[in-house]
Amino acid sequence: MAARALPDPEMLANGVAARDRAALARSLNLLDDKRPEARRRAAHLLATLPADKLDRSGHLIGITGPPGAGKSSLTSALIQVWRQRNLSVGILAVDPSSPVSGGALLGDRLRMLAHDHDAEGGVFIRSLACRGEYGGLSAEVWPMSLAMLAAFDVVLIETVGVGQKEIDISKMSDTTCFVAQPASGDSIQFLKAGIMEVPHLLVVNKADMGTAARKTLTELRTTLKKQFDPDGWQVPALAVSATKGTGIDKLADTLESHRVWLVEHDLLATRRKRFQAEWILKRLREEFGRFGIERLGGEAGLFDELTRRHGSPFDQYDALRDRFLANWKT
Amino acid sequence: MEKQPTKRDKPWLMRTYSGHSSAKASNQLYRTNLAKGQTGLSVAFDLPTQTGYDSDHVLARGEVGKVGVPIGHIGDMETLFDQIPLAQMNTSMTINATAAWLLSLYVAVAERQGASQDQLQGTTQNDIIKEYLSRGTYIYPPEPSVRLITDVVCYTVKHIPKWNPTNICSYHLQEAGATPVQELAYALSTGITILDAVRDSGQVSVADFADVVGRISFFVNAGIRFVEECCKMRAFARMWDKITQERYGVEDEKMRRFRYGVQVNSLGLTESQPENNVQRIILEMLAVTLSKNARARAIQLPAWNEALGLPRPWDQQWALRMQQVLAFETDLLEYGDILAGSTVIEAKVQALIQGAEAEMERVREQGGMIPAIETGYVKRQLVTSHTERMRAIERGDLKIIGLNCFQQTEPSPLVGEGEGSIMKVDPRAEREQIERLQAFRTGRNQADVDAALAALADAAKSGDNIMPVSIRCAHAGVTTGEWGQALREAFGEYRPPTGIDISLHDSPSAAVQEVRDRVRHTGEELGRPLRILVGKPGLDGHSNGAEQIAVKARDVGFEIVYQGIRLTPQQIAKAALEEGVHLIGLSVLSGSHMELVEDITAELAKLGIPEIPVIVGGIIPVDDEKVLRNQGIAAVYTPKNIDMNAIMADMVDIIRASNGLKPYQQKAA
Numbered sequence: 001m002a003a004r005a006l007p008d009p010e011m012l013a014n015g016v017a018a019r020d021r022a023a024l025a026r027s028l029n030l031l032d033d034k035r036p037e038a039r040r041r042a043a044h045l046l047a048t049l050p051a052d053k054l055d056r057s058g059h060l061i062g063i064t065g066p067p068g069a070g071k072s073s074l075t076s077a078l079i080q081v082w083r084q085r086n087l088s089v090g091i092l093a094v095d096p097s098s099p100v101s102g103g104a105l106l107g108d109r110l111r112m113l114a115h116d117h118d119a120e121g122g123v124f125i126r127s128l129a130c131r132g133e134y135g136g137l138s139a140e141v142w143p144m145s146l147a148m149l150a151a152f153d154v155v156l157i158e159t160v161g162v163g164q165k166e167i168d169i170s171k172m173s174d175t176t177c178f179v180a181q182p183a184s185g186d187s188i189q190f191l192k193a194g195i196m197e198v199p200h201l202l203v204v205n206k207a208d209m210g211t212a213a214r215k216t217l218t219e220l221r222t223t224l225k226k227q228f229d230p231d232g233w234q235v236p237a238l239a240v241s242a243t244k245g246t247g248i249d250k251l252a253d254t255l256e257s258h259r260v261w262l263v264e265h266d267l268l269a270t271r272r273k274r275f276q277a278e279w280i281l282k283r284l285r286e287e288f289g290r291f292g293i294e295r296l297g298g299e300a301g302l303f304d305e306l307t308r309r310h311g312s313p314f315d316q317y318d319a320l321r322d323r324f325l326a327n328w329k330t
Numbered sequence: 331m332e333k334q335p336t337k338r339d340k341p342w343l344m345r346t347y348s349g350h351s352s353a354k355a356s357n358q359l360y361r362t363n364l365a366k367g368q369t370g371l372s373v374a375f376d377l378p379t380q381t382g383y384d385s386d387h388v389l390a391r392g393e394v395g396k397v398g399v400p401i402g403h404i405g406d407m408e409t410l411f412d413q414i415p416l417a418q419m420n421t422s423m424t425i426n427a428t429a430a431w432l433l434s435l436y437v438a439v440a441e442r443q444g445a446s447q448d449q450l451q452g453t454t455q456n457d458i459i460k461e462y463l464s465r466g467t468y469i470y471p472p473e474p475s476v477r478l479i480t481d482v483v484c485y486t487v488k489h490i491p492k493w494n495p496t497n498i499c500s501y502h503l504q505e506a507g508a509t510p511v512q513e514l515a516y517a518l519s520t521g522i523t524i525l526d527a528v529r530d531s532g533q534v535s536v537a538d539f540a541d542v543v544g545r546i547s548f549f550v551n552a553g554i555r556f557v558e559e560c561c562k563m564r565a566f567a568r569m570w571d572k573i574t575q576e577r578y579g580v581e582d583e584k585m586r587r588f589r590y591g592v593q594v595n596s597l598g599l600t601e602s603q604p605e606n607n608v609q610r611i612i613l614e615m616l617a618v619t620l621s622k623n624a625r626a627r628a629i630q631l632p633a634w635n636e637a638l639g640l641p642r643p644w645d646q647q648w649a650l651r652m653q654q655v656l657a658f659e660t661d662l663l664e665y666g667d668i669l670a671g672s673t674v675i676e677a678k679v680q681a682l683i684q685g686a687e688a689e690m691e692r693v694r695e696q697g698g699m700i701p702a703i704e705t706g707y708v709k710r711q712l713v714t715s716h717t718e719r720m721r722a723i724e725r726g727d728l729k730i731i732g733l734n735c736f737q738q739t740e741p742s743p744l745v746g747e748g749e750g751s752i753m754k755v756d757p758r759a760e761r762e763q764i765e766r767l768q769a770f771r772t773g774r775n776q777a778d779v780d781a782a783l784a785a786l787a788d789a790a791k792s793g794d795n796i797m798p799v800s801i802r803c804a805h806a807g808v809t810t811g812e813w814g815q816a817l818r819e820a821f822g823e824y825r826p827p828t829g830i831d832i833s834l835h836d837s838p839s840a841a842v843q844e845v846r847d848r849v850r851h852t853g854e855e856l857g858r859p860l861r862i863l864v865g866k867p868g869l870d871g872h873s874n875g876a877e878q879i880a881v882k883a884r885d886v887g888f889e890i891v892y893q894g895i896r897l898t899p900q901q902i903a904k905a906a907l908e909e910g911v912h913l914i915g916l917s918v919l920s921g922s923h924m925e926l927v928e929d930i931t932a933e934l935a936k937l938g939i940p941e942i943p944v945i946v947g948g949i950i951p952v953d954d955e956k957v958l959r960n961q962g963i964a965a966v967y968t969p970k971n972i973d974m975n976a977i978m979a980d981m982v983d984i985i986r987a988s989n990g991l992k993p994y995q996q997k998a999a
C-alpha cells in the first residue's frame with residue numbers, strides 16, 4: 001500500500017472557510033503533522049485562510065482554572081447558549097499527557113456530549129494533549145485556533161487544569177476566563193499577592209453548592225474592586241452553576257461585552273498579533289534558548305518586529321529560524 | 331440398628347437467570363424450567379426495557395430481545411406470566427432504572443389474574459447506585475434515582491409486604507474488578523444511602539422503620555478464592571447487623587439479618603477450555619453455602635459457556651443440576667455452621683471487616699456514596715483494582731487454568747464450530763416485537779394514556795410516590811418508552827465518570843517498553859502522536875473491556891478518546907472525525923455487534939472518513955468474526971486475547987498498514 005497522500009492546502013482552506021467539517025478535521029490533522037512536507041503544506045494552508053477573519057473577527061476565548069473546577073461543564077453550558085444565539089462554536093480542549101508514556105486521556109469532550117445532536121453541525125470539538133508543554137496549553141493550540149477562527153463565530157480553548165501561576169492562555173485569547181472552585185481560598189490569596197495573572201473574568205462555578213460559592217464570590221469581589229487588566233478593563237466576577245445552567249446567559253453576555261470593549265478600544269487585532277508573536281518567541285526559545293533569541297536581536301526587538309509584520313505563524317517562525325541558522329553558519 | 335432419617339435444612343431458592351426473544355418464548359422457557367424443579371423465576375430483561383426505550387426507538391436497534399425479554403407494556407407482561415399464577419410464584423426481576431415501572435406492570439398483571447398485592451413475593455433489583463459503577467443501565471441523575479429506589483421501598487413495605495424492594499448489589503462490583511474489601515465497603519455504603527433516604531423521605535413512620543430494614547436484601551458475588559469469599563459473607567452479615575443496630579436502632583435481631591442472593595463470579599469464566607468453568611462455578615457455590623450462619627437465600631449459577639455467548643436451555647439445566655447435587659446429594663444441609671469456632675476463618679473475617687470499615691470511612695468523609703460516585707472516586711478505585719487484576723493475569727501471578735497456564739488441550743467435544751454451543755436469538759424477534767408494539771399502541775384508549783402520563787409527570791415533579799401513578803399507567807396501556815421518557819423530561823439524564831483517569835505506579839516490563847517504542851516511533855513516522863478512539867456503541871453497558879483497553883493504550887503512549895457507554899453510531903463517527911484519530915476500536919459484548927458495526931462503517935463513509943481502520947472486541951462468535959473481517963474490519967478480539975501488549979502492538983501495525991507503512995521492525999539495540 002502506498003503512503004497516504006497529504007491533502008491539498010488550498011482545497012482545505014476553502015473547505016474550512018465554508019465550514020466543511022471533514023476539511024476542518026483534516027486541516028487540524030495537517031497542522032499537527034510534524035513531517036517536513038506536511039509542515040510546508042500547513043504553512044500554505046494558514047497563509048491561504050482568510051486573513052481578515054484570523055486578524056479581527058470572531059471571539060477567541062480561553063477558559064482556565066484548577067482541575068475539576070468545571071471548565072468543561074461550563075464550556076458545554078456556554079455552547080448551549082451560543083447555539084441558541086445562532087453562533088457557531090469551535091472548541092479546543094487541552095488535556096494533560098503522561099510524562100512517562102506520552103499517552104493522554106482526552107476526557108474533556110465527555111462533558112460536552114449533549115452537543116453531539118446539534119442538527120446544524122454548529123459545534124466542533126478537537127481535543128489536544130499538552131505533550132510536555134507547561135502552562136496548560138500545547139504548541140499546536142495557536143495554529144489550530146487560527147483554523148477554527150476561520151470557520152466559527154466563537155472559538156474556545158479549555159486549558160489543562162492548572163495551578164494559578166501558569167496562565168499561558170492569557171497570552172493566546174481575546175478574553176481569558178478563570179473558573180474558581182467554591183471555597184478556594186487559594187485563588188484569592190494568589191490574586192491578592194499578585195502571583196496570579198489577572199484574567200478578564202472570574203467565575204465561581206458550582207453555585208448550586210450554596211453558601212461556599214456565595215462566600216467565595218463576595219471575597220473575590222472585594223479583592224477585585226479596583227482590579228484592572230493592563231489594557232484598562234475592569235475585571236468582573238460572577239457566580240454560575242454549569243450543571244444547573246444558572247448564570248450562563250449572564251456569563252455569555254459578559255464575555256461578549258469584553259469582546260465589544262476590545263473592538264471599541266481597537267485592541268482585538270493588536271492583541272491577536274501579540275499572541276502570535278508570543279507563540280513564535282516561545283518556540284524559538286525552546287529551540288535555540290536565550291542565546292538564540294539574543295542572536296536574533298533580543299526579545300523586545302523580535303516582539304516588535306513580529307507584531308509589525310504579517311504572515312502565518314509557521315512562515316514567520318521559519319523565516320526567523322532560517323535567519324538564525326544562516327547567521328550561525330557565517 | 332435402624333438409622334434415623336437425618337434432619338436436613340431447607341435448601342435455598344434455585345433460579346436460572348433467563349429471558350429472551352419475546353414474552354411468549356420466555357414464558358415457555360419459564361414453564362419448562364419450573365417443571366425441572368426450579369423453585370423461583372429470575373427474569374432477564376432486554377436492554378431497551380432496562381433503559382426505558384420502546385423496541386422501535388433508534389437506540390434499540392439490534393438489542394430487542396437479545397439479552398433478555400422485551401417488555402413494552404402490560405400486554406407483554408401478561409404473556410410473560412401466562413399460566414403462571416403470580417399469587418404463588420416467587421419472581422426476581424433484574425431491573426433497576428425502570429424498576430418502579432416493571433413492578434407496576436407486575437402488580438397490574440397480578441391484579442388482572444385476581445391476586446392481591448399482599449400475596450406477591452419476589453424481588454426487584456432496584457439498586458440504581460451500582461448502575462453508575464458497573465452495570466450501566468442508569469438513566470436519571472443520582473438524586474432522582476435515589477428517590478425512585480426510595481419510592482419503591484416505601485410503597486412495597488406498605489402494600490406488598492412480602493416483596494424485597496431492593497437488592498443491594500455487590501455482585502456487579504466484583505464483576506467490574508472490585509476486591510472483597512471494596513465489595514463490602516461500597517455495598518454497605520449503598521445500603522446506608524438507601525436507608526437514610528427512606529428515613530429522610532418521611533414516607534415511613536419511625537415505628538415501621540424496622541420493617542423497612544428487614545426487607546432490604548443483598549445480591550452478592552462469590553469468586554474463585556472461595557475461602558476468602560466464605561469469610562466475606564460472614565463479614566457482610568456481621569457488619570450489616572452492626573450498622574442496622576447502631577445507625578438505625580433496630581432492636582429485633584431478625585430484622586437485622588443479612589439476607590442475600592447470589593450469582594457466582596462470571597468474570598473469571600473463560601472462553602479458553604470452557605469446560606473448566608464447571609469446576610470454578612461449583613467451588614464458588616461452596617463459598618455461599620458452607621456457612622450455615624451466612625448462607626445464601628437464593629442462588630443462580632452461570633453456565634459453562636458463559637464467555638462464549640448466551641446459554642441454551644441445556645446449559646442452564648446443567649447449572650441448575652449443580653445446585654441440586656449440592657443440596658440434595660451431599661450432606662451439607664445436615665450440619666450446623668461448620669466453620670464456627672475456626673480461628674483461621676475468624677481472623678480473616680476480622681481483617682476483611684477492618685479493611686471495609688476503613689474504606690467506608692473514606693466514602694463517608696467525601697459525603698457518602700453519591701458524592702463519591704459523582705467525583706469519580708469509587709469508579710477509579712474499581713478500575714484500578716481491575717487493572718491490577720489484568721496485569722496479574724498478564725504476568726502470570728494470577729493463574730487461570732487454560733488461559734495463562736496449561737493452555738495445551740485436546741479438542742473439546744463441547745464446543746462445536748460456532749453456532750453449536752450457544753443460543754442465538756432469532757433475528758426476526760426484533761421486527762416481530764416492533765410489529766406487536768405498534769399494533770398495541772393503536773389498540774389502546776389514547777385519552778387514558780395521556781391522562782395517566784400527565785399524572786406521572788405531576789407526581790415526578792410534586793414528589794408524590796411514583797408507584798400508584800405508575801400502576802395506573804400500566805393499566806392504561808402506557809409503554810416502557812413513554813414511562814421512561816416522561817421521567818427523562820422531569821429528571822433529566824446523567825452520565826457518570828468513566829474512572830479511567832487513574833495513575834499506574836509500577837515499573838514497566840520490557841514488553842511494555844517495546845510497545846511504547848512502537849507507538850512513539852510510528853507516531854514520529856506519521857508526523858503526529860497516535861490517537862485512537864475507544865467506542866461503546868448501542869445500549870451495551872459492559873465497560874470493563876473498553877476501560878482496560880483505554881487505560882492500557884494510554885499507558886503505552888496513545889492519545890485516547892473514550893466517552894463512556896451508550897453512544898450512537900453517529901456520535902462515534904462524529905468524534906472520530908473531529909478528533910482526527912488513526913484508529914477506531916469498538917467494544918461490544920451484548921450481541922448487537924453486527925448491526926452496530928454496519929451502522930458505524932456506513933456513518934464513517936458518510937462523513938468522508940472511510941479510510942480510518944476499525945477493530946472490534948468483545949463477545950464475538952467465530953462465525954460473526956469471519957463476516958466482520960470480510961466487511962473490512964481490521965481485527966477482532968475476544969476474551970481469549972488476554973495479552974494486552976500484543977493487542978497494542980497489533981493496533982500499531984494496523985495503523986501502519988492503513989497509512990502505507992510496513993509492519994514495525996524492532997530497532998536493533
Ligand code: B12
Binds near residue numbers: 505948
Ligand atoms: C463482567 C460481565 C458483566 C458485568 C459488566 C461490568 C462492566 N462494567 O463491564 C455486569 C455484571 C454488570 C454484567 C451485566 C450484564 N451482562 Co454481562 N458479562 C460479564 C462477563 C462475565 C465478563 C465480561 C468482562 O468484563 N470481561 C473482562 C474484560 C476485560 O474482557 P472483555 O470485555 O472480553 O475484553 C477483552 C477482549 O474481548 C478484548 N476487547 C474487548 N473490547 C475491546 C475493544 C477493543 C478496542 C479491543 C482492541 C479489544 C477489546 O480485549 C479485552 C482483553 O482481553 C461476560 C462473560 C464472559 N466471561 O466474558 C458476561 C456477558 C458479556 N454478559 C452478558 C449479559 C447478557 C449481561 C446483561 C445484559 C444481562 C441482562 N440481561 O441484564 C447485563 C447487563 C449489562 C448491560 N448494561 O449491558 C452476556 C452477553 C451475551 C451475548 N453477547 O450474547 C455475557 C456473554 C454472559 C452470558 N454468557 O450470558 N455483565
Ligand SMILES: Nc1nc2c(ncn2[C@@H]2O[C@H](COP(=O)(O)OP(=O)(O)OP(=O)(O)O)[C@@H](O)[C@H]2O)c(=O)[nH]1
Binds near residue numbers: 208242
Ligand atoms: N455541583 C456542581 N458540580 C459541577 C458543576 N460543574 C461541574 N461540576 C462537576 O465537577 C466535576 C468536574 O467537572 P469538569 O467540567 O470535568 O471540570 P474541569 O475543570 O473541566 O476538569 P479538568 O478538565 O479535569 O481539569 C464533575 O464531576 C462535574 O459534574 C456545577 O456547576 N455544580
Ligand SMILES: [Mg+2]
Binds near residue numbers: 071107
Ligand atoms: Mg475539563
